[in-house]
Amino acid sequence: MLLQDRTAVVYGGGGNVGGAMARAFARHGATVHLAGRTLAAVRAVADEITEAGGTAWADAVDALDERAVDEHTARVLERSGRLDVSVNVISDQDVQGTPLAEMSPDDYMRPIITSITSKFLTARAAARVMVPRGSGLILYFGGSFDWQAARRFSVGGMGLTFDAVESLRKQLACELGPSGIRVVTLRTSGLPETIPPGFEGRDELVSYLTAETLTGRLASLEEVGELAAFVASDGAALLTGVELDMSAGTSLR
Template identity: 55%
Template sequence: MLLEDRNAIIYGGGGQIGGAIARAFAREGARVHLTGRTRTTLEKVADDIRAQGGRAETAEVDALDEAAVDAHADAVARDAGGIDISLSVIADGDVQGTPVAGMSLDDYLRPVTTAVTSKFLTARAAARHMIPRRSGVIMMFGGTGNLSAIRDYHVGGFLTALDAAESLRRQLAVELGRYGIRVVTLRTSGVPETLGADFLEREAIERLIVDPTLLGRAATLEDVGNVAVFAASDWARTLTGTAINMTCGADLD
């Protein structure tokens, strides 16, 4: 197993992407610690993992609450013996569909503030425990993708929030590399499965995601889980300070 006996904290572990990654991590032997603000969604993912023979713990943690993030990371490190992987997939609360020229300042800044705060706090909490062990992987979602593909759709501060995550990834990688800690972001052009059947603009958004790709398809939740396992494993031991591109060719490096 690629992640046997690794301890992984997943912030936003009750969501579709966080849940998919948690299931993939557990399948590969990791003990996953699922955090979020809604106990019922966390327990659903944890129950799925346990039913397959995996190990999962849950905790209600608001990733914007500095004291709560630090206390939970401290408890995991103490009780489980350390933190090997920290992954943030916290939703940024962005407002989409309104042109920038018509947006309020609060609506534009909300996803930026949320992304920077949650990713900084969770990464810092993990790094403090990884540094003495001189190992660990910090992961987050980021990357702006193909801007021309969304010229007719208004995403507000969402792209700025993603760029902020990439900037944080670079800074962390530079500072933490000397301690053997890797930092990567996972980049998709969107995962259509997460839109939901009742999403008002599902078909239009799916076309925005799929049409710019070179492969004629987008990443699935299963793809995201599998790539996240690779990124967190020793098979990716040479990768840090970089984004892992899962855009099916929509974004060319």
């Protein structure tokens, strides 16, 4: 198994992307600790993993709360004795569909503040555990924003949020690399399974995203999980500081 005897923490593990990654980690042998603000959501994924023969824990954790993140990291160590992978895919609470000229400052800034704060806190907690061991992976999801999309859709603060996280990823990779810690981002060109069925303009958005690929297809949640598992494995030991592109060629310009 790729991740036998490894331990992974997935913040936002009750969501679509977090759940897909958690399931893949567990399939490949890792013990998974799912954290989220809604215990029922992460517990449902943890139960599914356990029923499939994996090992998973579920905890209610606010990734914007410094003390809660640090205390949860301590619990992970108590249970598993190690921390090998830290993933943060909590909701950024962004507002889309509203032009900037009509958007409030709070709605624009919320995803930026939410994402950077939570990703800093969870990365810091992981780094403090990983550095003494000399190994580990901090994994993000999203990648550099495709600003061509903003010509067709109002994306609010999402674009700046994505780019800000990429700056954080690069800085962490530079600082933590000498200690054996890798920092990687997975980039897709959109995941149809994560778009709510009732989202206005859903079909148009999916058609646009698909047409932008070179292969005529978008990534699935299962594929995201499998690639995340590979990046967490020894087979990806040389990957750090990079944005791993799984956009089917969308980013080719």
